Amino acid sequence: MTRDPEILILGAGPAGLGAALALATCGVEALIVDSGSAAGGQVYRPLPGAFEPGDASGLGPDYREGERQRRLLADSGAGTAFGRLVWSIGTDLRVDALGPEGPESWRPKGIVAAAGATERVVPFPGWTLPGVMGLAAATILLKSQCVLPGERVLVAGCGPLLFAVANAIRKGGGQVVAVADLAGPGAWLHALPALLGQPRDLLRGASWMARLRAQGVPLLFRHGVREARAAGAGLEVSLGAVDAAGRPIPSASEKTLEADSLVVGHGLIPATEAVRLLGAEVVFDADAGGWVPRLDRDQRSSRAGLYAAGDGAGVRGAAAAFLAGRIAGMTAALDLGRIDAGHHARATAPLRRRLARARRFGRAMARLMAQRPGQVDGIAGDTVVCRCEDVTRAEVEAALERGAADVNQLKSWTRCGMGPCQGRMCGDTVGQIVAARTGSREAAGAWTARAPLRPLGVDALAGDFDYADIPLPAAAPL
Amino acid sequence: MPLRIANQVRRGPAVTLWVDGQALDAFAGESLAAALLAAGRRALRQSSRAGTPRGVFCMMGACQECLVRVDGKRALACQVAVCDGMRVETGAAG
Amino acid sequence: MAQIPVGEPYDAAVVGAGVMGATTALFLARGGMRCALIDAGGVCREASGVNAGTLTLHMTRAALIPYAMRGWEMWKAAPDWLGGDPGVTVTDGLSLAFTAQEAALLEARVEARRAQGAPIEIIATSRARAIEPGLTDRFRLAAHCPMDGYVTANLTGMAYRRALVEAGVRLYENAPVTGIEAGDGGFRLAMAGAAPRARRLVLASGVWLEEMLAWFGLRIRIKALVNQLIVTERLRPVMRSVLGVASGLLSLKQFANGTVLIGGGWQGKGDRARRTTEIVPDNLIGNLRLARYVVPALAETRIVRSWLGFEAETDDALPIAGPLGGIPEAYVIGCVHSGYMSGPYFGRLLAQNILGQAPELPLFDADRLLVAPSCT
Numbered sequence: 001m002t003r004d005p006e007i008l009i010l011g012a013g014p015a016g017l018g019a020a021l022a023l024a025t026c027g028v029e030a031l032i033v034d035s036g037s038a039a040g041g042q043v044y045r046p047l048p049g050a051f052e053p054g055d056a057s058g059l060g061p062d063y064r065e066g067e068r069q070r071r072l073l074a075d076s077g078a079g080t081a082f083g084r085l086v087w088s089i090g091t092d093l094r095v096d097a098l099g100p101e102g103p104e105s106w107r108p109k110g111i112v113a114a115a116g117a118t119e120r121v122v123p124f125p126g127w128t129l130p131g132v133m134g135l136a137a138a139t140i141l142l143k144s145q146c147v148l149p150g151e152r153v154l155v156a157g158c159g160p161l162l163f164a165v166a167n168a169i170r171k172g173g174g175q176v177v178a179v180a181d182l183a184g185p186g187a188w189l190h191a192l193p194a195l196l197g198q199p200r201d202l203l204r205g206a207s208w209m210a211r212l213r214a215q216g217v218p219l220l221f222r223h224g225v226r227e228a229r230a231a232g233a234g235l236e237v238s239l240g241a242v243d244a245a246g247r248p249i250p251s252a253s254e255k256t257l258e259a260d261s262l263v264v265g266h267g268l269i270p271a272t273e274a275v276r277l278l279g280a281e282v283v284f285d286a287d288a289g290g291w292v293p294r295l296d297r298d299q300r301s302s303r304a305g306l307y308a309a310g311d312g313a314g315v316r317g318a319a320a321a322f323l324a325g326r327i328a329g330m331t332a333a334l335d336l337g338r339i340d341a342g343h344h345a346r347a348t349a350p351l352r353r354r355l356a357r358a359r360r361f362g363r364a365m366a367r368l369m370a371q372r373p374g375q376v377d378g379i380a381g382d383t384v385v386c387r388c389e390d391v392t393r394a395e396v397e398a399a400l401e402r403g404a405a406d407v408n409q410l411k412s413w414t415r416c417g418m419g420p421c422q423g424r425m426c427g428d429t430v431g432q433i434v435a436a437r438t439g440s441r442e443a444a445g446a447w448t449a450r451a452p453l454r455p456l457g458v459d460a461l462a463g464d465f466d467y468a469d470i471p472l473p474a475a476a477p478l
Numbered sequence: 479m480p481l482r483i484a485n486q487v488r489r490g491p492a493v494t495l496w497v498d499g500q501a502l503d504a505f506a507g508e509s510l511a512a513a514l515l516a517a518g519r520r521a522l523r524q525s526s527r528a529g530t531p532r533g534v535f536c537m538m539g540a541c542q543e544c545l546v547r548v549d550g551k552r553a554l555a556c557q558v559a560v561c562d563g564m565r566v567e568t569g570a571a572g
Numbered sequence: 573m574a575q576i577p578v579g580e581p582y583d584a585a586v587v588g589a590g591v592m593g594a595t596t597a598l599f600l601a602r603g604g605m606r607c608a609l610i611d612a613g614g615v616c617r618e619a620s621g622v623n624a625g626t627l628t629l630h631m632t633r634a635a636l637i638p639y640a641m642r643g644w645e646m647w648k649a650a651p652d653w654l655g656g657d658p659g660v661t662v663t664d665g666l667s668l669a670f671t672a673q674e675a676a677l678l679e680a681r682v683e684a685r686r687a688q689g690a691p692i693e694i695i696a697t698s699r700a701r702a703i704e705p706g707l708t709d710r711f712r713l714a715a716h717c718p719m720d721g722y723v724t725a726n727l728t729g730m731a732y733r734r735a736l737v738e739a740g741v742r743l744y745e746n747a748p749v750t751g752i753e754a755g756d757g758g759f760r761l762a763m764a765g766a767a768p769r770a771r772r773l774v775l776a777s778g779v780w781l782e783e784m785l786a787w788f789g790l791r792i793r794i795k796a797l798v799n800q801l802i803v804t805e806r807l808r809p810v811m812r813s814v815l816g817v818a819s820g821l822l823s824l825k826q827f828a829n830g831t832v833l834i835g836g837g838w839q840g841k842g843d844r845a846r847r848t849t850e851i852v853p854d855n856l857i858g859n860l861r862l863a864r865y866v867v868p869a870l871a872e873t874r875i876v877r878s879w880l881g882f883e884a885e886t887d888d889a890l891p892i893a894g895p896l897g898g899i900p901e902a903y904v905i906g907c908v909h910s911g912y913m914s915g916p917y918f919g920r921l922l923a924q925n926i927l928g929q930a931p932e933l934p935l936f937d938a939d940r941l942l943v944a945p946s947c948t
Contacts (some may be wrong), residue, residue, distance in 0.1 A: 049507050051488065051507060052488040081770075087842075088856075090853070094853070118536065128525065130521040130522070132535070136538065140537040140538065141515070141537060145509050146483040146487050146489075147482050147515060147516050148482075150481070172483035174481075205638070259635055303487060305921070387525070387541065390530070390543065399853045403733050403734075404730075413726070450877065451851050453876065454539065456875050458804065459551070462860050462864045465861050467710070467865060472862070475818070475820060476819065477633060478634055478681055478684055552873070570831070
């Protein structure tokens with residue numbers, strides 16, 4: 001077990017890294033804990049340890065930025081604990097993790113939650129088939145593993161990842177059967193003023209789209225996946241037009257395409273389990289991806305000693321995450337009494353200015369991939385909503401009909417969200433289905449967060465022990 | 479067509495895994511999920527209630543769909559780096 | 573649903589929609605009373621919905637064995653009187669001892685429970701392993717009871733809710749009661765948005781009884797145990813019985829869907845006033861070790877979730893169930909050790925009492941637990 005850090009940072013993506021760097025400049029002992037093998041998170045994910053960059057330009061600017069950030073972290077002197085799955089966080093701020101050497105725990109004075117996001121995929125018939133995977137999954141395969149998600153790939157969903165993934169598949173030598181975007185081409189124009197704040201990113205986005213068009217890849221705007229079916233070793237995917245709310249237009253004709261793989265994603269959902277486990281206040285913000293912690297301008301949550309930053313505090317992208325992480329780190333140092341208010345103000349003022357710009361861009365991007373109200377409406381009754389437990393929409397509706405009043409009661413009655421993904425894949429969809437009855441996401445509620453934060457092997461957690469090593473409490477009364 | 483993208487990286491040393499008793503070529507350090515996909519092994523398990531086939535879905539350790547047995551222990555293929563001689567059992571039918 | 577004229581008091585208001593309150597309300601309604609059931613949350617969403625669902629005499633306090641046996645019969649017959657399907661499974665129950673001290677404890681406890689009529693017997697270790705092939709071979713002594721099993725506790729609320737609605741009980745859900753006034757001919761309940769009146773009052777609010785009894789100037793200490801539970805993902809069948817240990821610190825069962833539920837009353841932390849609970853990681857690991865020790869095949873699976881529930885316990889760890897002394901037409905029910913198993917029976921017993929029928933078994937007077945008001 002390592003010594004207790006003063007501040008423990010959950011997640012080694014850009015936000016966690018920003019926090020670690022800021023804390024290091026203030027002389028605060030910080031420990032960054034992550035399940036991965038190196039820093040970078042999902043956006044700046046490193047290559048596997050045994051890989052060497054070949055043609056580095058092929059790996060793109062995110063790889064180079066990731067390498068830069070990993071060097072900064074290494075030079076900062078911040079402690080790191082990789083390969084650790086954090087499974088419990090107590091209100092006494094005790095953090096329990098399972099690592100290669102078994103269980104570990106720390107008692108920091110403060111925690112920075114920088115857990116990032118998971119991907120939203122709104123269910124459609126066939127979304128559970130092998131060969132259907134998330135846009136974020138494809139991104140990881142392409143960028144970190146340098147593996148194509150398929151030979152002929154259909155890319156569908158919404159948001160900036162669509163064109164990034166399609167472009168990376170082309171660049172890697174794969175074929176993009178089509179790109180189906182829920183948004184109309186106008187949506188990008190609407191976002192333009194905000195996007196102009198980050199001209200480099202805007203240029204990247206524009207060039208992706210232009211390149212795909214030039215290469216003759218069909219770009220289907222205002223289209224969504226109606227159904228995927230297994231066909232031989234590959235898939236047959238029906239696409240159809242959707243309205244502005246993402247609802248399938250029944251009268252519109254369907255287009256059926258064949259592909260090896262369907263890569264589909266509908267935006268990102270902030271990972272707030274740690275924040276909710278600690279009982280910090282969360283609010284629902286659709287434009288930020290869903291439930292997010294309520295934060296003050298210095299990244300403090302409603303719970304003393306808990307800070308949050310990055311996509312886990314509301315989807316705003318990697319640039320905003322890094323800056324918000326640095327502010328969170330400075331604030332934690334301030335609250336520990338390691339710097340004074342003046343130092344904090346001076347250090348954070350330039351960060352805030354840059355953050356405001358990055359957030360405008362991030363917000364515009366997040367809007368492009370926010371859940372559209374009609375998407376969930378359009379899910380058919382026999383479509384599986386909860387992948388783990390194979391619970392269909394009709395079963396969910398039946399429980400609501402019988403009186404289930406919020407997502408947690410629904411879960412008790414149907415097992416929807418009770419499986420090993422712990423509701424991560426279905427939570428947003430189910431929340432929306434329940435909200436259609438209760439009137440709001442707030443009334444529908446959010447899953448109660450509980451340990452373990454991820455499934456844990458019994459053997460790994462129990463460890464090697466004899467009977468005498470079981471700390472038996474006193475016997476129950478007779 | 480091979481799914482591994484050429485030129486971008488120099489991969490780790492070539493290794494052999496044993497997947498459901500069959501040899502599968504991969505490169506040291508790459509994600510087991512990627513190695514399985516690259517070898518065309520897409521169905522990795524069956525869903526617990528309806529018994530429908532499932533495979534790699536999120537690649538980030540959240541969805542649990544790529545749960546397999548690695549050297550006898552349950553593990554997510556997307557969270558495991560391959561090494562030579564690794565024994566993998568999937569739950570795919572057939 | 574019964575139509576209540578405006579201003580017309582209910583025949584009975586039951587505060588607390590756990591198994592005990594809900595069963596009381598159900599049988600009062602079936603006995604012809606117009607009944608309101610009020611809960612700060614939903615039907616069976618606290619202890620009654622989140623407990624391990626174990627139906628075992630191995631963990632029941634000896635004095636409560638006759639009640640628990642009748643509770644077991646009621647659960648077994650749940651389709652007849654409750655309807656719905658809360659997933660009741662009848663199976664063998666084993667209790668184990670691993671050390672000489674535990675073996676002595678087990679023998680003494682078996683004896684005490686047998687004296688109260690429990691069909692428990694000490695059996696040969698070989699027979700225990702024949703009953704439960706998934707068992708470790710490292711135990712010294714085993715006791716067996718054929719009267720065992722479990723309910724899928726998370727389905728309790730769904731079954732009860734339907735039965736209550738069909739019986740015409742008026743449900744007030746998500747309706748915290750903030751005060752109760754006893755007056756001429758009945759009680760008035762203070763709640764946001766409603767102020768129902770009732771001729772009779774039943775307090776069935778579990779760990780929140782202490783606070784409600786205090787509204788009537790009755791001081792009874794009620795401890796809130798915070799029991800932890802752990803569940804695994806689905807795995808191949810590795811056990812078929814309900815397993816426990818002599819000390820009562822383990823309850824272990826595998827549901828038909830393959831998940832294994834691990835409990836036994838290992839303590840977490842909680843604050844009943846704020847309704848917050850959290851696990852104590854070392855206790856989770858301890859409970860897990862014990863489970864894995866008892867059924868070695870659990871080593872191959874993963875745990876997916878833990879949760880906690882409040883269990884109410886009086887100073888003598890025996891129930892309070894019956895009329896509240898000094899307050900006409902007020903009743904209380906709760907604090908039943910192994911209360912989930914015995915709950916339906918206690919609820920029916922109290923309903924019989926309120927309906928003027930002679931109860932089959934004695935109730936538990938609350939007066940014995942009254943503590944002198946403090947000087948503050």
